[in-house]
Amino acid sequence: DNQTVQYYVDLISEAYENGLTYVFPTSAYEYYSDTIPKRAAGSVAASRLSEINKWSVLVLEAGTFWNNFSDIPNMYEPIAFTHFNWEFNSTPQTTACLGVGGSTLINGLVYARGHKSDFDKWGKVAGNRRWSYETVLKYFKKSENFVYRDADAPYEPPYHGEGGDLQVEYHLPRSPQLNAWLEANRELGYEIVDYNANRLGASPSQLNTRNGRRDDDGQAFLRHARKRRNLKILTGSYVTKIQIEKESANGVEFTHKGKNYYVEVRKEVILSAGVFGTPQILMLSGVGPRKHLEEKGIEVIKDLEVGSTLRDNPTFYGLNYGTNYTEPIRPLADYVKEYLNGVGPLAIPGSTQGVGFYESSYSKGTGIPDIELMIAVANATDQLTQRYFSLTDQTYEDVWKYNNIPQTFIFHVVNLHAQSSGSVRLKSKNPFEYPVINSNFLSDPESRDINTLYEGIQICLKMGETKAMKAINATLQGGPLRACKRYQYLSKDYWYCVLRQITVNLYHPLGSCPMGKDPKKGAVVDSELRVFGIKKLRVADASVFPFALAGHPNAPTVMVGEQLGDLVKRAHGVDGNLIA
Ligand SMILES: Cc1cc2nc3c(=O)[nH]c(=O)nc-3n(C[C@H](O)[C@H](O)[C@H](O)COP(=O)(O)OP(=O)(O)OC[C@H]3O[C@@H](n4cnc5c(N)ncnc54)[C@H](O)[C@@H]3O)c2cc1C
Numbered sequence: 001d002n003q004t005v006q007y008y009v010d011l012i013s014e015a016y017e018n019g020l021t022y023v024f025p026t027s028a029y030e031y032y033s034d035t036i037p038k039r040a041a042g043s044v045a046a047s048r049l050s051e052i053n054k055w056s057v058l059v060l061e062a063g064t065f066w067n068n069f070s071d072i073p074n075m076y077e078p079i080a081f082t083h084f085n086w087e088f089n090s091t092p093q094t095t096a097c098l099g100v101g102g103s104t105l106i107n108g109l110v111y112a113r114g115h116k117s118d119f120d121k122w123g124k125v126a127g128n129r130r131w132s133y134e135t136v137l138k139y140f141k142k143s144e145n146f147v148y149r150d151a152d153a154p155y156e157p158p159y160h161g162e163g164g165d166l167q168v169e170y171h172l173p174r175s176p177q178l179n180a181w182l183e184a185n186r187e188l189g190y191e192i193v194d195y196n197a198n199r200l201g202a203s204p205s206q207l208n209t210r211n212g213r214r215d216d217d218g219q220a221f222l223r224h225a226r227k228r229r230n231l232k233i234l235t236g237s238y239v240t241k242i243q244i245e246k247e248s249a250n251g252v253e254f255t256h257k258g259k260n261y262y263v264e265v266r267k268e269v270i271l272s273a274g275v276f277g278t279p280q281i282l283m284l285s286g287v288g289p290r291k292h293l294e295e296k297g298i299e300v301i302k303d304l305e306v307g308s309t310l311r312d313n314p315t316f317y318g319l320n321y322g323t324n325y326t327e328p329i330r331p332l333a334d335y336v337k338e339y340l341n342g343v344g345p346l347a348i349p350g351s352t353q354g355v356g357f358y359e360s361s362y363s364k365g366t367g368i369p370d371i372e373l374m375i376a377v378a379n380a381t382d383q384l385t386q387r388y389f390s391l392t393d394q395t396y397e398d399v400w401k402y403n404n405i406p407q408t409f410i411f412h413v414v415n416l417h418a419q420s421s422g423s424v425r426l427k428s429k430n431p432f433e434y435p436v437i438n439s440n441f442l443s444d445p446e447s448r449d450i451n452t453l454y455e456g457i458q459i460c461l462k463m464g465e466t467k468a469m470k471a472i473n474a475t476l477q478g479g480p481l482r483a484c485k486r487y488q489y490l491s492k493d494y495w496y497c498v499l500r501q502i503t504v505n506l507y508h509p510l511g512s513c514p515m516g517k518d519p520k521k522g523a524v525v526d527s528e529l530r531v532f533g534i535k536k537l538r539v540a541d542a543s544v545f546p547f548a549l550a551g552h553p554n555a556p557t558v559m560v561g562e563q564l565g566d567l568v569k570r571a572h573g574v575d576g577n578l579i580a
Pocket residue numbers: 036037038039040041042060061062063102103104105106107108109110111112237238239240272273274275277278281506507508509540541542543552553554555557
């Protein structure tokens with residue numbers, strides 16, 4: 001009805017307005033309260049463990065539950081300027097000029113699991129076949145509810161699940177730019193494929209939406225489970241330490257509404273605080289690199305390489321194309337009505353309409369993608385974009401400011417298997433200080449990371465030359481970037497300079513507590529997600545990934561949560577209904 005439409009119009013208008021002046025927190029002191037959303041692996045773990053009704057499960061989460069605003073997928077940028085965002089930042093980068101961090105923002109909802117070869121490698125690194133493709137596919141399918149609502153889109157049923165908690169669907173409708181891009185792919189010999197079936201090629205995006213509304217992991221896995229009497233979710237609870245005695249996790253210290261509490265654990269502590277929160281809590285608890293902990297005055301309980309690796313998918317956002325197609329700009333109320341019917345631009349986060357997976361020269365002929373391209377269409381750039389990526393005024397002016405937004409689309413070039421690795425360290429032993437995050441992008445000695453991104457740019461430029469793209473008069477916009485004016489515009493040197501200026505993360509941090517066989521070689525958890533040398537303590541989140549995958553991390557994080565459920569059940573004598 002009109003009242004509902006107006007409610008959403010106000011919600012969205014206010015968010016855009018507030019975004020321009022919102023002041024970011026710089027520590028959990030200023031910020032931590034009843035405000036941050038819960039998500040990902042922790043939600044899956046809580047859901048699966050509370051299935052056993054004689055077990056009591058307590059979830060400690062710093063934030064709160066989802067709301068009507070977080071449900072709107074394309075509030076992707078504005079929501080970064082609200083209490084939903086921790087706003088972790090990387091240290092200034094020497095190798096890539098932008099070092100935007102950011103963790104528990106509301107995500108881009110692209111459902112892309114990674115390639116089967118990633119998981120077969122993971123199984124080897126872990127020394128356990130439960131992480132190999134054959135097994136993880138069963139977990140992916142268990143979680144998934146694939147709803148096929150675009151009959152023209154590719155779909156390979158053997159790779160998808162139905163009836164699981166997390167919905168996956170294609171967005172509707174497709175834009176003319178997306179169709180032109182899919183056609184450009186065909187012209188260049190790339191197929192239109194179901195990319196979750198381990199294929200190279202392009203497709204409209206598969207998204208975690210439920211009839212156009214965000215289906216975040218909290219809602220997906222706890223919508224029903226939170227009604228269970230043996231599951232208690234205590235929001236606004238900031239975990240400061242795990243109490244470890246005699247190499248065993250006995251309980252958890254946390255702050256709730258200004259008071260400190262200690263909860264004793266009967267079975268196990270499951271740490272799912274994410275790629276920055278998990279290593280921070282472990283180190284505060286005495287589990288981490290000896291030298292670093294001693295420097296911070298923390299008693300060392302277990303010397304492990306916690307936070308010594310940090311990976312992401314470095315991404316180049318700077319390829320904007322103008323076209324002769326003008327996306328009609330309609331009143332916001334129209335878009336809201338579409339959204340309430342499950343379709344339209346508000347239902348597509350970051351306007352990411354299409355994604356494609358490609359080989360660089362490093363992976364040529366293997367069938368394993370290491371480049372991803374994403375196409376975002378009109379409405380995806382504005383002044384919030386500048387704040388979102390912390391772009392300098394000059395870079396913003398050179399690349400974005402003068403584009404005619406309704407005629408523009410953008411290619412994002414993603415390096416899937418980045419070699420560079422950064423770190424997560426404590427600023428101090430004060431648990432409310434944010435950790436020190438160093439992304440360390442484009443730092444690999446062989447320059448493979450930047451070379452791969454450059455090859456991705458070349459694929460985009462070729463796409464821009466296809467008949468399909470010429471038919472909409474696709475023309476590269478913006479530039480030359482003044483910071484790179486010493487190089488000939490569009491030369492190889494120019495692009496390398498641009499890449500060092502505006503490569504940022506894709507908010508896909510992972511791997512700060514990696515799984516492996518040998519703690520002496522940097523592994524923090526074993527193949528059953530147990531922290532080496534500490535009893536009753538497991539980690540279940542994206543920090544356990546051993547390396548970056550050829551996909552987006554949420555689907556594999558959910559898979560980790562599913563594995564956790566089965567591992568804990570088996571360890572405590574529940575055998576029925578387990579996958580592995
Ligand atoms: C902007 C953005 C876009 C993204 N786009 C995509 C995408 O399109 N597709 C995709 O697959 N992935 C995407 N991701 C990544 C994906 O969302 C994450 O990989 C995934 O959510 C990681 O889950 P996690 O369980 O490891 O941690 P998180 O989701 O970070 O969850 C950790 C939880 O722990 C809580 N916490 C942390 N510290 C404490 C503490 N001390 N006490 C209490 N609670 C604490 C946090 O509040 C949070 O709720 C994106 C992420 C962002 C930020």
